[in-house]
Amino acid sequence: MGAIPSRIQGGLKEPRADRTPAAGDAVRLDGLSFRWGQSLPPVLALESLVIARGERVFVEGPSGSGKSTLLALLAGVAVPQSGVLEVLGERLDRMSGVQRDHFRAHHIGYVFQMFNLIPYLSMVENVVLPCRFSQRRRAAALRRSPTLEGEALRLLAHLDMGDPALRSRSVTALSVGQQQRVAVARALMGSPGLVIADEPTSALDSDRRESFLRLLFDECRDSGATLVFVSHDAALEGLFDRTIRLGEVNGAVLAAPAP
Ligand SMILES: Nc1ncnc2c1ncn2[C@@H]1O[C@H](COP(=O)(O)OP(=O)(O)OP(=O)(O)O)[C@@H](O)[C@H]1O
Numbered sequence: 728m729g730a731i732p733s734r735i736q737g738g739l740k741e742p743r744a745d746r747t748p749a750a751g752d753a754v755r756l757d758g759l760s761f762r763w764g765q766s767l768p769p770v771l772a773l774e775s776l777v778i779a780r781g782e783r784v785f786v787e788g789p790s791g792s793g794k795s796t797l798l799a800l801l802a803g804v805a806v807p808q809s810g811v812l813e814v815l816g817e818r819l820d821r822m823s824g825v826q827r828d829h830f831r832a833h834h835i836g837y838v839f840q841m842f843n844l845i846p847y848l849s850m851v852e853n854v855v856l857p858c859r860f861s862q863r864r865r866a867a868a869l870r871r872s873p874t875l876e877g878e879a880l881r882l883l884a885h886l887d888m889g890d891p892a893l894r895s896r897s898v899t900a901l902s903v904g905q906q907q908r909v910a911v912a913r914a915l916m917g918s919p920g921l922v923i924a925d926e927p928t929s930a931l932d933s934d935r936r937e938s939f940l941r942l943l944f945d946e947c948r949d950s951g952a953t954l955v956f957v958s959h960d961a962a963l964e965g966l967f968d969r970t971i972r973l974g975e976v977n978g979a980v981l982a983a984p985a986p
Pocket residue numbers: 763764770788789790791792793794795796797
């Protein structure tokens with residue numbers, strides 16, 4: 728077989744999603760615009776938005792202002808029609824769908840509003856799950872604990888879920904607040920560089936919300952993760968480094984006719 732033409736070799740230079748992303752900001756959006764469908768109106772038009780590494784950012788805005796859409800972009804689930812979408816030094820807007828899937832598996836911890844725990848897996852298996860899809864996260868978890876299960880239990884204990892009686896229980900038999908903490912432990916497993924949370928405290932009472940947040944902050948700080956947190960709960964805002972008011976920075980909302 729002959730030498731590989733340099734044109735094809737060039738393809739090997741495609742960004743490798745598992746390598747350590749370049750230094751710089753955690754998030755950089757520039758002239759970004761996004762609509763969910765060609766015939767649908769724009770949802771986001773963001774001139775410039777930068778989030779520094781390690782920052783803890785609170786995102787607020789009225790219902791429908793595009794908070795969850797912004798998180799979908801940061802996680803590489805959606806791609807902008809135009810503009811720069813850079814996360815952890817990588818241009819997601821230039822990646823293929825498969826590359827974005829890999830990037831998400833390696834670098835993003837996502838806490839969903841409804842948790843999305845897998846009902847037929849145990850609590851520990853749910854937490855270990857990200858390491859099944861990412862060698863990078865597996866290696867990071869094993870740098871912190873001798874086994875993946877051990878690291879899952881360490882995170883769960885830190886989130887006040889260390890009671891051995893809980894371990895054998897199906898995740899569907901946990902309270903909402905307990906499920907929430909399992910979802911956070913899963914998002915933090917393997918130290919992803921960016922942790923995204925979409926209204927994860929909405930089902931907690933106000934005492935638990937603050938302690939839950941402090942635990943989330945501790946874990947993000949320990950692993951050097953940047954945190955982007957969406958919530959309607961204005962009482963939590965003061966705990967964060969900064970607030971992004973989507974209603975104020977989103978040109979698409981500003982341009983929309985008054986209802
Ligand atoms: N998958 C989708 N397909 C089409 N339109 C969508 C999709 N997801 C969201 N939208 C639309 O995009 C706009 C912004 O929705 P988004 O879910 O980002 O708002 P939000 O700020 O998270 O609202 P809430 O506070 O109610 O969760 C809404 O008009 C919504 O209908």
